[in-house]
Amino acid sequence: MDPVTVVKGKVSVLDRADIDTDQIIPKQFLKRIERTGYGEFLFYDWVRSGEVSLEPNPILVAGRNFGCGSSREHAVWAIQQFGFGAVVAPSFSDIFFGNCTKNGLLPIRLAEADVRALAAAGEATIDLAQQTISFAGRTLPFEIDAEIKHRLLNGLDEIALTLEHVHDIDAFERDRLPAGPVTTAL
Amino acid sequence: MPKTMFDKIWEAHEVRDGLLYIDLHLVHEVTSAQAFEGLRLARRSVRRPDKTLATADHNVPTDGTSVTRMIEDVLSRQQVQTLERNCAEFGIPVYSMGSDRQGIVHVIGPELGLTQPGTTIVCGDSHTATHGALGALAFGIGTSEVEHVLATQTLVQRKPKSMRIWYAGELGFGVTAKDVILATIGTMGTSGCVGYAVEYAGPVIERLSIENRLTVCNMTIEAGGRAGMVAPDDTTFAYLEGRPAVPSGPAWEQALDRWRTLPTDDGATFDRTVDIDGSGIAPMVTWGTTPGQVVEVTGRVPSPDEFAEAADRETAERALAYMGLDPGTPITDVPLDRVFIGSCTNSRIEDLRLAAAVAEGRRVADGIRAMVVPGSAQVKIQAEEEGLDRVFEAAGFEWRSAGCSMCLGMNPDILAPRERCASTSNRNFEGRQGAGGRTHLVSPEMAAAAAIEGHFVDIRSWRA
Numbered sequence: 001m002d003p004v005t006v007v008k009g010k011v012s013v014l015d016r017a018d019i020d021t022d023q024i025i026p027k028q029f030l031k032r033i034e035r036t037g038y039g040e041f042l043f044y045d046w047v048r049s050g051e052v053s054l055e056p057n058p059i060l061v062a063g064r065n066f067g068c069g070s071s072r073e074h075a076v077w078a079i080q081q082f083g084f085g086a087v088v089a090p091s092f093s094d095i096f097f098g099n100c101t102k103n104g105l106l107p108i109r110l111a112e113a114d115v116r117a118l119a120a121a122g123e124a125t126i127d128l129a130q131q132t133i134s135f136a137g138r139t140l141p142f143e144i145d146a147e148i149k150h151r152l153l154n155g156l157d158e159i160a161l162t163l164e165h166v167h168d169i170d171a172f173e174r175d176r177l178p179a180g181p182v183t184t185a186l
Numbered sequence: 187m188p189k190t191m192f193d194k195i196w197e198a199h200e201v202r203d204g205l206l207y208i209d210l211h212l213v214h215e216v217t218s219a220q221a222f223e224g225l226r227l228a229r230r231s232v233r234r235p236d237k238t239l240a241t242a243d244h245n246v247p248t249d250g251t252s253v254t255r256m257i258e259d260v261l262s263r264q265q266v267q268t269l270e271r272n273c274a275e276f277g278i279p280v281y282s283m284g285s286d287r288q289g290i291v292h293v294i295g296p297e298l299g300l301t302q303p304g305t306t307i308v309c310g311d312s313h314t315a316t317h318g319a320l321g322a323l324a325f326g327i328g329t330s331e332v333e334h335v336l337a338t339q340t341l342v343q344r345k346p347k348s349m350r351i352w353y354a355g356e357l358g359f360g361v362t363a364k365d366v367i368l369a370t371i372g373t374m375g376t377s378g379c380v381g382y383a384v385e386y387a388g389p390v391i392e393r394l395s396i397e398n399r400l401t402v403c404n405m406t407i408e409a410g411g412r413a414g415m416v417a418p419d420d421t422t423f424a425y426l427e428g429r430p431a432v433p434s435g436p437a438w439e440q441a442l443d444r445w446r447t448l449p450t451d452d453g454a455t456f457d458r459t460v461d462i463d464g465s466g467i468a469p470m471v472t473w474g475t476t477p478g479q480v481v482e483v484t485g486r487v488p489s490p491d492e493f494a495e496a497a498d499r500e501t502a503e504r505a506l507a508y509m510g511l512d513p514g515t516p517i518t519d520v521p522l523d524r525v526f527i528g529s530c531t532n533s534r535i536e537d538l539r540l541a542a543a544v545a546e547g548r549r550v551a552d553g554i555r556a557m558v559v560p561g562s563a564q565v566k567i568q569a570e571e572e573g574l575d576r577v578f579e580a581a582g583f584e585w586r587s588a589g590c591s592m593c594l595g596m597n598p599d600i601l602a603p604r605e606r607c608a609s610t611s612n613r614n615f616e617g618r619q620g621a622g623g624r625t626h627l628v629s630p631e632m633a634a635a636a637a638i639e640g641h642f643v644d645i646r647s648w649r650a
Contacts, residue, residue, distance in 0.1 A: 016504070017497040018376050018476050022615045027596045031245065031261035033219035033268050045617050063497060065377040068410065069615060070594075071312040072217065073328035094346075094380055094412050095312060095326055102330035145344065147204070158330070159228070162338045165202060169233075169340060172201045179441065180209035181300040181431040183239040183279050186287075 001104045003155035007085040008125040009058035011118060014043075019062055020069035021096065025078040038074055039081030056083030059126070061119045064089060064112065067096025073103070080105050086126050088133070090115055101148045102158060108133060108142050128153055188451035191417055192348050192383045195323040195448070199306045206343045209305035211335050212291045213240040213278065215269040216596065217310030221333035222272040232276040233339045239300065240273050240280040242266045243290045244596045246589035248559050252284045262597065276336070289562020289588045292316040292530040296400060297564055299429025303418035303445040308335055313530050313612065315406040318415035319399035320422055321448050323383065325413055346412045347457035349382040350450075353390035355465030360646035362540075363398035364532060364610070364629035366390065367405040368470035370462060372480040379411030382458065385450065386416050390464035396425040397536040404531045405612050408477040417449035469645050471517050472614045472627040474505030479614075481517060483632070483644045489513035508616055509624050510604065518642050520626070524607040525556035525637040526619070527630055528586075529593035532610035533561030537630040538569050542577040544634035544645075550582035551640030557584045557599065559591040583637065595620045608636040 029041045046052035054060075060079065066089040067075060076099045079087065086106035100107040106126060110118065110133070117136065118124055124135035128149060132139050151158060162169075189197075199207040211234075218240070225231070232238060242254070245262035254270060257263035266282065273280035281287040287294060292313055295301040303321035308314060310332040317324035327341065335341055351370060371378075386402055394402070399416045406414030416422075423442060426432045433441050468482040479502070481488065490502040490513070506513065511520070527533070527541050538560060550556045558578050560566040566588055569575055575585045592599040593611035601607055601623025610633050614625040628636065635643050 015500075017501050020476075020613075020615045022594075022613070022618050026617055026621070027594050030216050030596065031259075031265050033223070033265060035220045035223075045621055065380070065410065068376060069312065069407075069613060071310060071326040071328055073220075073330060076328075091377060091380065093377070093410060095328060095407075099328035099330065102328065147342075157228075158342060159230070159334050159337050162205065162334065162340060162342065165205065166338070168202050168205070169207070169338060172207055173339075176198075177207075178198055178209065178304065179433075179437075179444070180237070180305050181302055182236050183210070183300065183431075184236040186239075186279065186298065186430050 001155045001157065004104045004106060004128055004152045006125065006127050007058050007106055010055070010123045011059040011061045012054045012057045013119040014052065014054070014060065014062045015119065017063035018065045018068055021067055021072050021075040022069055024067070024075040025072065030072060030074050035077055036081065038078035042078045042082040058085045059124055060084045060087045061115060062087065062089045064091045066092050068093040071095045073099045076100050076103050076105050088115060088118060101152065104152060104155070110140065110142060114140055188454040190348050190450045190454045190456060191321065191385060191415060191448050192323065195304055195306065196345060201340055204342060204344060206306060206341045208308050208335050208339055208341055209237060210300055210307045211238045212295055212307065212309035213238060213332070214244060214291045214311065215242050215265045216244045217329050218272065218332055219265065219268045220329050221336060222276065224333040225336055230337045232278060232336045235277040237339060238278045238336070240269060240278055241288055241291050241294055242269055242282045244590045244594065246283060247598050248586035248589045248591045249598070250587050254283045286563045286567065289564065290530045290533065290590055292404065293533060293561035293565065296320060296396070297562055299426055299432035302426065302432070303422060304448050308341060312407045313404055315411065315414040316400050316404040316530060318413055319396060319403040320426070321415060321418035321445065323413055323415065326407060346383045347381055349379060349458040349460065350385045350387055350456045351460045351462060353388040353462050353464040355390065355463050356393065357390055357464055357467060358646070360469055360631065361467050362629040362631065363394055363401040365467055365470045366464065367402045368472065368477065368480050368627060369467045371405065371409045371477045372470070373462065374409040376408065376476050376478040377410040379406065379409040382411055383413040383415065384411045386414060388464070391416055392419065395536060396421060397534045400534065401531055405477065408612060418445050469629065469632055471632070471642055473509065473511060473517065474502065475508055475614055475616050477612065477614060477627060479505055483517050483642060485517055487511045487513055487515040487517065518644065521606070521641050522554060522608050522636055523605040524601060525554060525633050526592040526607055526609040526611065527557065527633050528559030528561065528591050529611035530561065531612045532630050533559060533565065535565050535568050537610065538565070538574050541630040541634040542574040544631050545581040545583060545638065546577050548581055548638045550637045554637055554640055556582065556637040557586055557592065559586040560588050562588045592619050594618060608633045608642065
């Protein structure tokens with residue numbers, strides 16, 4: 001994952017609530033076994049029917065509960081590969097939010113009124129280190145988990161970070177491992 | 187200090203702050219290929235193949251094709267073959283096509299007894315909360331997290347908040363677990379449970395069978411919940427005893443002792459509690475394009491004006507246009523083209539028995555194509571031993587083989603544009619069952635009765 005510091009530029013607006021990951025990347029494009037090649041299929045059905053037309057700007061602005069439904073990480077890959085570096089919405093689904101942070105796509109939560117003001121402003125600068133988003137002469141703070149922020153700013157591999165604590169995992173398995181099913185014994 | 191069941195399971199699995207140990211990792215073909223590739227590129231191995239199990243479900247044709255290389259769709263075939271190759275390379279047991287243990291990942295976990303009380307379970311699939319029905323803490327995760335769990339057997343996870351939804355009273359005749367969860371999503375909204383692990387409790391839940399509890403927990407994600415769970419009790423233990431992965435002899439007794447300590451202590455506090463009157467729940471039918479857009483079967487398609495919030499009005503307008511419905515139309519007047527009985531929500535043996543009881547001695551209405559898709563090879567075998575396949579076929583239903591089928595249209599089972607379907611699955615999103623397809627979510631009995639009549643009926647008063 002490349003480090004993420006500043007996302008700056010125009011916004012593309014999709015003023016809808018409850019945008020689910022089936023809309024972001026429909027199921028027929030989930031059969032690929034690579035992490036690439038999804039950008040051109042972003043919002044495929046909506047784009048094909050002509051009801052949505054999106055510019056590949058740096059920032060996507062959308063309605064509440066963005067990314068609900070299926071856990072498919074392909075949704076994040078598609079948004080990123082289309083050209084977006086950040087998504088701003090009043091709220092996100094938990095799994096989608098987590099998936100964003102594993103790939104360096106910035107998910108930013110703002111109050112609904114601020115999201116609308118951002119959509120009207122048309123462009124913004126998001127500074128992750130400062131945890132601010134600036135548009136139309138205003139600068140607003142946003143919240144992000146400190147560990148996620150550290151990982152994004154430095155482009156760190158989460159697995160490598162966890163493996164720095166592999167001795168804790170070893171100790172857990174040695175001393176505290178709860179009894180559980182054994183799949184290889186079936 | 188009194189603790190919730192969620193607290194107890196969380197604390198028993200916390201390796202260090204924010205790092206959770208995973209007891210069971212279920213894997214399927216759609217969300218795993220890139221994770222295995224990541225391991226390969228970083229020269230990492232799978233830490234605990236003995237806590238990992240794979241099956242093929244999303245891409246599997248349900249027409250009786252029993253060998254992977256016979257899958258006609260090139261990309262589907264490649265995805266299942268990739269899963270088989272990855273599992274062989276990394277030493278992970280896999281029940282792929284042709285295995286008598288193959289099936290929908292959330293059906294085979296409980297069926298094999300792998301889903302056990304007090305365990306942590308993850309899968310690269312949002313419906314993983316299903317497994318919470320047996321008192322497990324089960325999360326859906328993305329592909330990067332699949333790779334993380336494969337490599338470390340842990341998951342980086344901030345502790346969600348806790349919620350208890352308490353169902354008082356008792357369910358009326360013809361009201362099922364599916365109606366309980368659809369009514370709950372209608373009440374909570376599609377994001378009402380975001381950030382929470384939900385414990386379903388109360389007399390209504392205690393009286394549900396395990397398979398019915400699986401249906402309730404399955405759709406937790408449709409209200410945005412991270413996990414859904416039910417306290418283990420004698421119903422749970424009776425379900426588990428004797429299943430392949432469940433211990434026997436003295437180990438079974440020890441397991442029971444452990445499991446009995448899991449339920450939430452008296453006086454434990456939740457971050458949020460919600461009360462729902464179970465006696466007031468009716469058979470439910472979704473009318474829109476989110477599972478929260480749902481009404482009682484005796485209701486009508488709502489008008490966007492009925493919604494207070496602007497966002498809800500806009501969503502309703504779009505949903506009505508997509509669904510081709512006029513406000514004010516009685517739900518029972520909505521004509522259907524297709525009926526689908528299956529999916530990780532409603533494809534277990536009890537679901538099929540209830541649907542068969544409705545179908546027995548009757549005929550699917552002219553012009554309706556109705557399919558029954560068992561959730562696993564084992565469910566199929568059992569249903570055929572009980573003669574349910576013959577009941578369905580005599581009534582004009584298609585009897586298929588195990589897989590995700592028409593729940594998500596990654597296999598040949600899909601809707602044509604504008605086809606309208608009564609479905610026992612979990613999502614009525616635009617295009618979910620096929621581009622332009624129109625999905626109404628209902629219980630298995632409601633779906634079967636709709637197949638007979640060609641439109642929705644109130645199962646409580648229906649006699650064909």
